[in-house]
Amino acid sequence: MARPARRSRALSQNFLTDRATARRFARLAVPQGRPAPLLLEVGAGEGALTDTLAPRCRELHAYEIDPRLVPVLRARFSGTPHVRVVGGDFLAARPPRTPFSVAGNVPFSRTADVVDWCLRAPALTDATLLTQLEYARKRTGDYGSWTLLTVRTWPRYDWRLLGRVGRHAFRPVPRVDAGIVRVERRPTPLLDAAAHRSWCDLVELGFSGVGGSLHASLRRAHPRRRVDAAFRAARLDPGVLVGEVAPERWQRLHRVLALRDRE
Template sequence: MARPTSTSRALSQNFLADRAAARSFARLAVPHGTHAPLLLEVGAGKGALTSTLAPRCRELHAYEIDPRLVRVLRDRFAGTPHVRVVGADFLAARPPRTPFRVAGNVPFSRTADVVDWCLRAPGLTDATLLTQLEYARKRTGDYGSWTLLTVRTWPRYRWRLLARVGRRSFRPVPRVDAAVLRIERRRAPLLDATAYGDWRHLVELGFSGAGGSLHASLRRAYPRRRVDAAFRAARLDRGVLVGEVAPERWLRLHEVLTG
């Protein structure tokens, strides 16, 4: 979609050039029958995804930080009134007060910051992002292990790896493949606000590494007999590594330890 200029490299820009992949992404971001009232696109580039997302929402705010590409976008979508091209850093945007979705081809170097922005936005319903494949696999447990961020947010968000996108679908071609990562806010949280505070404390303690194992870490805050009972209830071996514990088993640990 763009020549590998120094600006592209500085902004970590790898533009999606595969039209079929763009159409597939739009279907995943806004599934059939779920027309989005407000969609925010991060990293619009020249509009490869913008053009496929626009028919699926009533209002689209396309964010692009590169002023050269902002001009291209405004020319391309001048006749599409419900598409608003925003020449600004998405991360500096104030989240809308009404429910909204996020979608986009995220600059790989800024993925963590974009995900953090989404998780902190009260009105976010879901985010569908093109990220590095490795990042998506780590966050969704596809490697058979789970990260602190995923487990900590699990009662409120569901993390899913929806598709893989080969690196040759991008220009310039990155060194690694990409994936479509979806983060969905649960309509009904698995824990209420009070219990969620205890949950965060438990999970962060477990991932702290204190004591050398999950079992030992939890014993720093809970009696050994209760930790043993929680492990039995969650069907966990005492020697299990913290990253190997799926979120559903963390919920069982939480139920026994804090109930």
Template sequence: MARPTRTTRALSQNFLADRATAEHLARVAVPHGRQAPLLLEVGAGKGALTERLAPRCRELRAYEIDRRLLPALHTRFSGTPHVHVIGADFLTARAPGTPFSVAGNVPFSRTAAIVDWCLRAPALTDATLLTQVEYARKRTGDYGSWTLLTVRSWPRYEWRLAGRVARTRFRPVPRVDAGIVRIERRRTPLLEPAAYDAWRRLVELGFSGVGGSLHASLRRAHPRRRVDAGFRAAGLDTGVLVGEVSPQRWLRLHEVLGA
């Protein structure tokens, strides 16, 4: 097996080397029978996923930061006019103003920044990202616990784990397996826009850790009787750890404390 170059390591590049995995990822990104109007690919690499995404969208913008890979990418997709290979860092891209999707085999070291870019894009409809498996499981609640980012964004976005990929299906082989994270913007948000600031403040206060427990943290901004009522409505024990509270139970807390 060829050893990874210094540039490959610096860019956190692990190329998909399995066609079945690329096909599965493309199917998750754009389910059978659909066609995305506009799809942005994060890190086209050598084009394994690009090739599978191309038939599933009307326009594909494939971003690749490593300029050594661009000549081969341009040649490979020269006969596919709706595929635009862009030699640039995806994170510098301006988010389209019309509905669009994102898909990609994400550089593990840049996952958080890429997810943040997606969540900030007003016209994003969905994102399908191949990340480190630990990140994928944490963000989607697969460990039975939930993170601040997931809970805070839950009224607008649904997060789910759409599969696991063995590390041996990449070249060079990373140290850990990967997971497919699927983030979908809800057609109907779970909260009205006017309520979202109160939701964000509530969740961030709960995750602050101040007071040593979720119950104690929330009492810093709300009377104990209301916090108790919220916990009863959500079916929570007062000693529950903040990470153990599902987004659905947070919504019940918000109904009581955000009123």
């Protein structure tokens, strides 16, 4: 089977070539005994992940933006009727209305856009993505710090780092290792709709930036005595930086500063 002469730099292509990694990724994306009714694959490339994901799905839509690779994929999976190769940009796809999963080796330069697409899809159940390792660690709190996106979405999504993939598992070899990040919608949100709105407002305020101090940022909208009480409830030092506050402690802050007003 012929391969394209070279990767497309514009598309940020680094093809996964290590078979053991592909099998491991498939097990993490679709655990044994939990077949995905519908799985959308981002950036199928030459089909390394498609091949391992297909047996675990009832229906698989493999998206590939590079027109040189689409006929290669269609030929490879011509005998697999439940695999549909879609030529085009995954980000331009309309999310399915029925529950579905997302998986794929995401071009590093498009990771944020792909994650945003997933979080905006009402019927998404989970997304398991190969991303730049630094992105995966930042989003999942592996550095001991948490980003605005992670905290803001925490009541509805669980973020987890499932593993590390060495850069030599890809061709051409990228400059950095990759990580496997999983974003899973909670079966029951931690907050109802009204409380979720106040959660987002609180988190946005906290990350709005007064020298990185969460305490100072929150005092712009709440009396100092209330902020002090919330910090005591969350067992936080007033000098803590906003990125150092774990989502669980945000829940205690929210309970004192927002939910108490509803009681």
